[in-house]
Amino acid sequence: MAVRIICCDIDGTLVTDDKRITEENRLWIKKAVEEKGVKFVLVSGRLLPAIRMVYEELGISGPVSGFNGCALYDENDQVVLEHRMSEENLRTIINVGRKCSMDLILFDGSSWCMDKREGFTYTQKRELYRRECEIVDFDEFCGTRQANKVVTMAENRKDLYRFIDALYEAGLNEDRVSFYLSTNFLEIMEGGFSKGTSVKDLSEYYHVPLSDIMAIGDDYNDIDMLEIAGVSVAVANAVPEALAAAKYTTASNNDSGVAKAIAKFVFGLYN
Numbered sequence: 001m002a003v004r005i006i007c008c009d010i011d012g013t014l015v016t017d018d019k020r021i022t023e024e025n026r027l028w029i030k031k032a033v034e035e036k037g038v039k040f041v042l043v044s045g046r047l048l049p050a051i052r053m054v055y056e057e058l059g060i061s062g063p064v065s066g067f068n069g070c071a072l073y074d075e076n077d078q079v080v081l082e083h084r085m086s087e088e089n090l091r092t093i094i095n096v097g098r099k100c101s102m103d104l105i106l107f108d109g110s111s112w113c114m115d116k117r118e119g120f121t122y123t124q125k126r127e128l129y130r131r132e133c134e135i136v137d138f139d140e141f142c143g144t145r146q147a148n149k150v151v152t153m154a155e156n157r158k159d160l161y162r163f164i165d166a167l168y169e170a171g172l173n174e175d176r177v178s179f180y181l182s183t184n185f186l187e188i189m190e191g192g193f194s195k196g197t198s199v200k201d202l203s204e205y206y207h208v209p210l211s212d213i214m215a216i217g218d219d220y221n222d223i224d225m226l227e228i229a230g231v232s233v234a235v236a237n238a239v240p241e242a243l244a245a246a247k248y249t250t251a252s253n254n255d256s257g258v259a260k261a262i263a264k265f266v267f268g269l270y271n
Contacts, residue, residue, distance in 0.1 A: 003038060003231060003266050004212040007065070007199055008258060010044045010054055012218040013235050016254045018051030021057050024256035032266045033060050041065055041202060043195050043215075043225060045180065045187055047148070048073060048110050050129050051105045063206075067148040068180060069198035070189050070220055072205070081201050083147035083193045089177055092235060093150050093188060094138045096170050100163045105133070106141055107148040113141065121153040124185075160186045180221045187221075216261055218242055218253065235246040 015021055032038040040058075042051050043065040051064050056215055064073040072080040081263075084160075085093075090106070096105045103121040106113045112129060113136045121180040122133065141147075154160050160181060167188075168179075178194060179212075180187040203210050215222070215229035218238040220263050226245040234246035235257040243249060250264075251257040262271040 002212055003214045003232060004208045005039045005041060005206065005214070006032065006266075007041050007043045007195075007202065007213060007225060007229060007260065009156055009195075009213045009217040009219070009222050009225075010042055010046065010051070012237065013222070013253055014042070014054070014258050021054070022256045022259070024259040026058055028256075028259035028262040029058055030060055032262050033062070036267060037239055039206065039208075041061060043069070043217075045149075045221065047107055047112060047129075047158055048077065049131065052077075053130070053219050056247075063202065065195065065198040065202070068178075068187060068193075069195045069201075071179065072198060072201050080205055082148070082150055083190050084178075085086060085144055085150070085188075085190045087146070089190065090150070091142050091189070092170050092172055093167065093177075094142065096166045096172075097152065100159070100166050100185075102152045102159070102163050104138070105151040106136070107151070108145050109148065120155055121151070121185075124153055131241055135227070145242045148189075150188045151185060155184065157184060160184075170215070182219070194224050196228045197223055199225050199228045200231050214261070214265055216250070216258055217246075231265055233257075233265070 012070045029040055033040050040062045044051055048066055061075050070083045074080055103119040111134045113134045115138055176191045178189045178191050211230035213229045214231035215225045215235045217226055218235045223242055224243045232246040233248045233250050234243045236252040250261040
């Protein structure tokens with residue numbers, strides 16, 4: 001076994017609970033890239049600029065899998081593959097969102113777009129992305145652009161369940177779109193794509209067998225990535241389902257679990 005690609009989740013996996021990259025993680029990731037020629041791929045739900053900020057902190061570059069597997073970019077930020085949302089699905093989400101009084105974000109490549117700069121969703125994401133959103137007319141957006149994904153947030157989780165129920169009633173089941181529900185936010189992507197399909201895309205694009213790809217994650221949207229990769233590692237703080245899907249467990253995100261996994265599976269240490 002020779003790990004040639006590392007697919008690594010960001011939040012809850014690479015970064016600590018307070019969104020820091022530990023020095024141990026930084027050191028071992030750079031060693032893998034510079035000494036072993038490993039491609040380190042950040043696989044995240046974030047948009048490209050927000051992922052590139054993490055690479056800058058690491059002091060390396062690499063391919064990017066964004067929008068939970070719906071977009072793949074090479075080391076030079078050139079689009080390799082994109083799976084965008086159909087106009088019909090997007091219009092349905094927008095109309096149901098209005099009825100449910102949900103503040104939506106439409107993602108278009110490097111832009112996150114809203115129809116107003118206010119509300120819980122806006123303030124939370126503005127702090128995370130550290131850049132301003134683009135203000136758009138949603139109806140006009142649907143006629144001229146395609147979204148990579150749609151995101152909304154709520155202070156009360158019940159509002160997200162209510163929104164999902166309304167989407168199902170409008171005919172948007174999981175055959176048409178993919179849902180990722182976390183504590184206080186919901187992501188909606190075109191159906192059939194995920195972090196797992198992104199691992200397959202990476203395998204084909206770089207001509208690296210799945211057996212030589214390591215995936216590291218912690219959450220529900222990492223599960224199929226962990227099931228597909230030849231070497232699958234869950235950090236100790238992962239949800240039980242992700243722990244069950246992974247072949248191996250490493251230390252937690254707060255204890256440099258990514259570094260320890262690299263040391264073991266790339267360099268043969270900590271056996």
